[in-house]
Amino acid sequence: MSGDRDGSAVPDEVWEEFLRTSADGAGDAPEEPSARARETAARLRAEPAGPAPWRAPTSTPVRPRSRSRSRKGWYVAGFAAALALLFVAVDPGGVVGWSGGGDRAGAPLAQETERPTEAPPAEAAGRATLDDPFRGSPAARWASGTAGITVPDARATGRMTEAEVARALTRTRDFLAAAGLDPAVLRGARPERALALVNPHQEDVRTFVSTALSTPGEDHDPLLLFSRFDPAQARLVGDEVRTRGRLSYREGRLGALEVTADVTYVYPAAPAGGGDEVVRVIVRRETVVSWDDPAKVTTEEGTLTLLSYRLHMTNGGCGAPTGYFRPEFGGGAVDTDPDGGTVDPYARTEPLGEGRGGTGCGTATRS
Numbered sequence: 310m311s312g313d314r315d316g317s318a319v320p321d322e323v324w325e326e327f328l329r330t331s332a333d334g335a336g337d338a339p340e341e342p343s344a345r346a347r348e349t350a351a352r353l354r355a356e357p358a359g360p361a362p363w364r365a366p367t368s369t370p371v372r373p374r375s376r377s378r379s380r381k382g383w384y385v386a387g388f389a390a391a392l393a394l395l396f397v398a399v400d401p402g403g404v405v406g407w408s409g410g411g412d413r414a415g416a417p418l419a420q421e422t423e424r425p426t427e428a429p430p431a432e433a434a435g436r437a438t439l440d441d442p443f444r445g446s447p448a449a450r451w452a453s454g455t456a457g458i459t460v461p462d463a464r465a466t467g468r469m470t471e472a473e474v475a476r477a478l479t480r481t482r483d484f485l486a487a488a489g490l491d492p493a494v495l496r497g498a499r500p501e502r503a504l505a506l507v508n509p510h511q512e513d514v515r516t517f518v519s520t521a522l523s524t525p526g527e528d529h530d531p532l533l534l535f536s537r538f539d540p541a542q543a544r545l546v547g548d549e550v551r552t553r554g555r556l557s558y559r560e561g562r563l564g565a566l567e568v569t570a571d572v573t574y575v576y577p578a579a580p581a582g583g584g585d586e587v588v589r590v591i592v593r594r595e596t597v598v599s600w601d602d603p604a605k606v607t608t609e610e611g612t613l614t615l616l617s618y619r620l621h622m623t624n625g626g627c628g629a630p631t632g633y634f635r636p637e638f639g640g641g642a643v644d645t646d647p648d649g650g651t652v653d654p655y656a657r658t659e660p661l662g663e664g665r666g667g668t669g670c671g672t673a674t675r676s
Contacts, residue, residue, distance in 0.1 A: 418450045420459040421555045421657070428656035431675075437587040439546055442577030446589060446676070447655045448551035451575070455486050457552030458572055468564035468602050477600040477613075478556055480506060481568045484613060489536045489574050489594070490550055497633065500535045507615060508601075508608045514615050525632035532634065533620045536574065536592060539581075539633040546577040546587050553657070566600040567616070573657060578636045588636050589676050591623040591654040595661040619661045623654035623673045 429447035436445060443449040451457050460482055463475035487494070487503035494500045499522060507514060521531035531537065538545065554572030561567030576590040598613040608614060626635030651672045 416450070417452065418553075420452075420457075421553055422459055422461070423555075425657050428653050428658060437577060437589060439579065439585050439587060442546045442587050442589070443549075443551055443575065446575065448553075448575040448589075451551040451553045453549045453551055454490055455482055455552070457554065458482055458485060458570070459555035461556060461558070466558065466566055467560035469566050469600070474558070474566060477566050478558065478568065480611070481556060481570060481598060481600075481613065484598070485570055485572060485596070488534055489572070489592070490552075492548075495536055495538055495545055495550075495576070496540050497537050500537075503535065506612055508612045510607045510609070511614055522632065525630045527630060530620075530630040531632050532592075532622065532625065532630065533594075533618050534596070534615075536576065537633050538576075538578065539631070539635060542581050542633070543578040543636050543638075544581050546579050551575040561599050563605045564602055565606070568598050568600065568613075570594070570596045570598075571657070571661065573655070576634070578634075580638050586638055588624055588638060590625050590634050590636050591673075591676065592625065592634075593621045593654070593657070593661060595619045621652075621654075621661060623652070624676060 432445050432447055432449060434445055435441075438444060443451075460478050463471050463478060465471045466474050469477065484503055484506045487506065488500055491498075491500065491502060494503070504518065509515070517529060518531070518534070520526075521529040521533075525531055552572055552574050554570065556568055556570050558566055558568045571593075573591065573593040576592070577587055578590055579585070579587050596618045597616040599616050601608045601614055603610055606614070622634070624636045626633075626637075651674055653674045655675065
């Protein structure tokens with residue numbers, strides 16, 4: 310109904326009772342002029358007793374439950390219009406902080422199912438905080454943990470049945486979680502759960518990992534596979550790591566299942582010694598693994614063979630590898646393009662190039 314429509318007279322006590330109960334869907338909806346609605350709602354707000362008609366959620370708004378479709382059309386329309394009047398009366402500016410703060414975050418993104426054709430749009434300006442570490446970042450709309458890693462539908466491929474492919478995809482995601490999301494590993498612990506999923510007979514990988522974790526260097530950087538922070542230098546903020554990416558697969562060598570993981574991780578961090586400065590370390594990894602046939606390749610059932618692994622990181626530290634991400638605080642340089650160019654760390658439109666080498670730092674277009 311129109312807000313300026315002349316309505317028939319309705320007793321004050323009937324209208325006030327309706328306003329108190331309409332949020333719960335009780336009572337029929339009388340017609341009433343908008344001016345009178347605002348006046349009555351103002352009186353109700355001034356009263357100390359009575360429940361609030363709306364409760365602002367801490368993240369995204371909760372959609373109201375749908376009403377029964379057996380209701381007559383005039384009731385549904387009247388109810389919706391009355392709620393609109395109440396909304397305007399309570400919030401005449403037309404803006405409610407549904408996120409619990411002044412900024413209203415965009416809707417969560419759907420899962421990534423193929424390579425995007427463009428980079429994420431710019432987000433509303435805002436500095437990351439301890440309470441809102443993804444503020445001002447595209448990751449504010451990303452999912453957390455493994456929920457941001459799309460696992461495609463399984464189909465029989467190579468030597469594997471549909472069920473076996475599904476299991477291999479799940480275990481590949483488990484490896485990514487153990488390598489890039491495990492809280493203990495993020496705090497610098499040895500990635501035992503991830504290593505348990507790797508073919509124990511793959512000597513080159515065993516040598517690489519052993520050397521990288523004990524004496525990291527240019528040719529042996531554990532960050533190519535594992536996300537680790539030095540607890541003496543930085544601490545993670547909150548309990549969320551935002552992710553965006555996907556798995557894809559095809560038939561590999563000797564009927565194996567070859568799985569490619571292309572995932573971007575966003576880690577908010579603060580100085581280890583305290584303080585409220587928050588920066589973000591943005592990591593993109595492209596990891597290719599093979600689930601081989603034990604009858605044709607020396608492996609153990611239920612373990613994967615690492616075929617390749619590449620890394621690009623922003624604000625992970627400049628200089629020679631230390632085995633840890635070392636974010637810069639206080640507005641220092643960020644680690645991006647080794648050739649000194651610029652890069653958007655959130656762009657996922659192109660395949661990942663060669664992993665970072667050398668000690669150069671470029672410029673990130675955003676963080």
